[in-house]
Amino acid sequence: MKARIVYASMTGNDEDMADILEEDLQDYGFEVESSDVSFTDASDYLKSDLCIFITYTYGEGKMTDEIADFYEQLKTLDLSGKHFAVMGSGDKTYGEHFCENVFDYEKAFKEAGAIEATAPVTIENAPDDDAIDKIDNAAKEMADLLNG
């Protein structure tokens, strides 16, 4: 099974999440490729079974240019038959905008026809032990579903 992780990260928290998930999925036997959103074309997801997007949220939910461009590309794809998962780091002091871009991307993957493999994982700032557990559990759910 091929998993493709794309992450958006300015201060490293989402990149850390991507690294943790990559290792987890490799342990479950997935062939994983991971890259920064700025250097990735959304059509790369077409080559994978499991499509993952991990993102920050800045500016009270408004997308930065790098994730807005990728979002527009994603919405044009036909990902039917593929599975997806979204994750991200935010800050609860932003209230209703907490991890808003994670949920924007959940919607975009659904619009592209993909099937959600596990519930969105949202964490606060840098991944602590609880956050790592959440990522590990999500990876197990994805593996159980796809490796069946």
Ligand SMILES: Cc1cc2nc3c(=O)[nH]c(=O)nc-3n(C[C@H](O)[C@H](O)[C@H](O)COP(=O)(O)O)c2cc1C
């Ligand atoms: C100017 C600014 C705006 C932010 N806006 C939000 C927001 O709207 N919602 C949210 O959940 N977090 C918000 N955050 C918090 C970041 O998303 C959080 O620190 C995240 O861990 C950063 O991820 P990164 O290290 O991968 O860049 C904001 C942070 C800054 C500095």
